[in-house]
Amino acid sequence: MFAIALFAAANAKAQHKCGVTAEAGKQIMEQMLENRNEMRDFVFTRGAITYVPIRFFLVAKSDGTGRTSERAGFQALCLLNQNYLDQDIQFYIKEFKYINSTSIYSNPTSFSGSNAIKNQMIYNALNIFFVKEMSEEGVLGYYQPPAGPQGNDWIVALENYAGQDLVITHEVGHFFSLNHTFYGWESSGGWSEAVHGNPVGNMSPDNVPNERVNMSNCTVAGDGICDTAADYMFPSNNCSYTQNAKDPNGQLLTPDIHNFMNYVYSCTSYNFSNGQKSAISNSLFSNSRNYVRPNYSPNLSPVTGSPTIISPQQSETIATYNAVPLEWTALPGADKYLIELTTAGQETARVIANSNSIVLTNLLPNKSYLWKVMGFNESSTCGGFSGQRIFKTGGLLSDTFTVPDVAKWSIAPNPVKAGASFFVNMEATEAVKASISIHSMTGQLVQEFPQTDFNAGENSIELSTNDLTAGIYFVTLRTKNDFQTKRISVLH
Numbered sequence: 001m002f003a004i005a006l007f008a009a010a011n012a013k014a015q016h017k018c019g020v021t022a023e024a025g026k027q028i029m030e031q032m033l034e035n036r037n038e039m040r041d042f043v044f045t046r047g048a049i050t051y052v053p054i055r056f057f058l059v060a061k062s063d064g065t066g067r068t069s070e071r072a073g074f075q076a077l078c079l080l081n082q083n084y085l086d087q088d089i090q091f092y093i094k095e096f097k098y099i100n101s102t103s104i105y106s107n108p109t110s111f112s113g114s115n116a117i118k119n120q121m122i123y124n125a126l127n128i129f130f131v132k133e134m135s136e137e138g139v140l141g142y143y144q145p146p147a148g149p150q151g152n153d154w155i156v157a158l159e160n161y162a163g164q165d166l167v168i169t170h171e172v173g174h175f176f177s178l179n180h181t182f183y184g185w186e187s188s189g190g191w192s193e194a195v196h197g198n199p200v201g202n203m204s205p206d207n208v209p210n211e212r213v214n215m216s217n218c219t220v221a222g223d224g225i226c227d228t229a230a231d232y233m234f235p236s237n238n239c240s241y242t243q244n245a246k247d248p249n250g251q252l253l254t255p256d257i258h259n260f261m262n263y264v265y266s267c268t269s270y271n272f273s274n275g276q277k278s279a280i281s282n283s284l285f286s287n288s289r290n291y292v293r294p295n296y297s298p299n300l301s302p303v304t305g306s307p308t309i310i311s312p313q314q315s316e317t318i319a320t321y322n323a324v325p326l327e328w329t330a331l332p333g334a335d336k337y338l339i340e341l342t343t344a345g346q347e348t349a350r351v352i353a354n355s356n357s358i359v360l361t362n363l364l365p366n367k368s369y370l371w372k373v374m375g376f377n378e379s380s381t382c383g384g385f386s387g388q389r390i391f392k393t394g395g396l397l398s399d400t401f402t403v404p405d406v407a408k409w410s411i412a413p414n415p416v417k418a419g420a421s422f423f424v425n426m427e428a429t430e431a432v433k434a435s436i437s438i439h440s441m442t443g444q445l446v447q448e449f450p451q452t453d454f455n456a457g458e459n460s461i462e463l464s465t466n467d468l469t470a471g472i473y474f475v476t477l478r479t480k481n482d483f484q485t486k487r488i489s490v491l492h
């Protein structure tokens, strides 16, 4: 009984697969053959790295909820750079694009979903859409041909599988003109002796010549690549092939279960064959892909490890919920940081900072927030998150908040003209060290003035507005014990 129950449970689980259909496979095959022809006399430069930009679309429902995370982009980029670097391809983040579209979010292959995707496409980077749901159960991702700006050329993937070899690396393989190693068997759901015979016939269920083990028809059969073994689709969830399928000559198959373009899950490592790699370079340097070779060299500093949170202290209460400064150690190579904040009853919030501190201006009053931070740059996203810390927000607006070291302080003139200087005037109850920082409305640090000694009594410090464009800014005065934030308005 127990065994039967287990078997039923395993069968009930949807088979994971890629959404590239037999029809899409045909377009991919045509593209590969066209590239092969176009690139016949092309001289490839050895050892030169090609930098390929990626735009990650983080899709939310139309009402803005449920947005997929930047982390999916980080995982995907990290994985792609591991798996394609031996082919001299380095990917980097061109940008994150935040779009709200329920049809893309939950049904990307529907008519309205694919129309909405088409409308979002910008042909100056490889475009990858992260969604929460797929139209068809079991589908983890897909590539939509045809290639090039006159075609479609996008990838859609489930956010939760962004870090998986057989999803992201596989779909980018399709983008670079590779078909499944079992091309021609997509609609069959996998070979079975009862349905497809053993040996199999000359043609696959989708009417592609069945590849023979002796390679006699390998350029026109199956995936059209000779050094990938004959394969009639043997999906597996535990990295194995245990069947006894025979080709039309009666020879037993030995499919490559470690190929990125197969459906064999849970292997510890995967690879592309040399023939696949050559199809990938043909695709990358073909005219249809001029748009992913912009001749830009990204920041290549590796970012490893994780930052350490400096402040607030664990469980510290920040009285002002509308001006909460966060600070952490700078990470070598990182020029951006992703901060994640969670609080009960709310979706996880994410903010990107351009330095190792930020003032959050849009938190809720009287809440506990759990937060962590990681560093990255456009090409290096494999670092880890810091440990988590909790802070609490109070119920006060920053303008009414007072700190014990400072009796009172003010900014004058306010408003101030851009280009003019202004003064921070402070009355200290005793000699105190304080630093001043200026953040934009969106929380980015725009100016910082190092810790300075202030005397007991009246102090006045002149600051310049040189780098500030017109707008509202937050000026934060921070002492060892606390901080206070005021708004300043910079005019044209």
Ligand SMILES: [Zn+2]
Residues within 6 Å of the ligand: 018, 019, 020, 170, 171, 174, 180
């Ligand atoms: Zn696929």
